[in-house]
Amino acid sequence: MTRPPTAAQRRVIDAAEPVTGRLRGTPAQLAALVRHGLAFRHPRPPHDHFLTPAGHRVRESAAEAAPRPAPEPAPEAGVFAARVGGEDSAPASAAARLREVRGAWQGLLELRRMTNPGGATDRPCGWERAHLVRAAALALEAAGHPPEGPDGAGYRVRATPQPEAVAVHGPDEPTLRACAATLEGAGWQAGEYTEPRTRERYLLASPRRA
Template identity: 60%
Template sequence: MAKPTTAGQRRIIAGADPVTGRLRGTEAQLAALVRLRLAFRHPRPPHAYFLTPAGHRVREEPVEAVPETAPVEVPSGVFTPRTGTEQEPPGEDGPARAREVRSAWLGIVEMRRMTNPGGDRTIPCAWERTHRVRAVAIALEAAGRVPAGPGREGYRVVDTAQPDAVEVGEASAEGTRACGAVLERAGWLVSEHGDARTGRRYVLVSPRRA
């Protein structure tokens, strides 16, 4: 379980730049957030500190006024993208889940800016290329697509034998094409295919390169 943050640390997180997630504070304060995995230090000068996806999630949580010495609990657990292949029913689709998904997507966009050449936010970054199923699922859910589940139709994201591609599909051809359009806007290469035996339509998705 994650260690609790202090009220002072929560104020530093809340004061991060709303677009880039850049943090301001003393070296000791920022190093402490790095140890909590809520921030990272950019390897290039001026070696600024930025929120990680977990830090973005903490910033999204409502915080009540507390004394400086009182600990504030960091939400437990790790964000899990929904691929539509889960055997168990998904959790609640309420405001808390929406905040988690939004923070995860913002974290990906920030990783693109920090790690892609020229800060290019329009193409997948190295993390997305090595976590394709998770990255594609986050992009779909962040755009409002619904994952499949027990008794519910929606998208499914599965890995393929191709080294760079994942497969995405919905029960209807229209839904599948809508998923493909979402992923194209998110910087992925998409090609539509069909299964001659079943007539099922699906898209193959791979990371676009500059």
């Protein structure tokens, strides 16, 4: 990159989707970001544009300079976020949600390819390690697991005091086993544990490093 992004380009970068780095902007803005190495055009339809590692660094430098938000803030309206379970409402359109989730997962795999050593896509990348709850939830939702709803069925992903680990709860053993298989296939390590006080079974999952 030969010069800093313009104010308009910076706004496009700052508005990138938090999970995937997917960009929205005019064709001229997106093309300029690609020329400067801050974005790339996905080779498969619909040929969306995503931040490169350099683009992520530009966005993160702005976030670090700004007042720090609360951990895991609720996403703004219209911004994609994986469903962690226990949300107040379900998406209005299941078909549209499925398209969003699939696009987010493909974008995350591309981010793995661009940022992991050797371009490995079989294990989580740095973004996922910094956003454990959302990363695990995206892997589960992209595989077709339903998040917990009002009836108590489905998965629920929550942070834990342990470094690089999330807890995945479910209504029964089959749900936990299915979630464990999905996370392991997505590059996580997952094991079943019992909560001593409530005797509830849950998964403890962490990103695999190699």
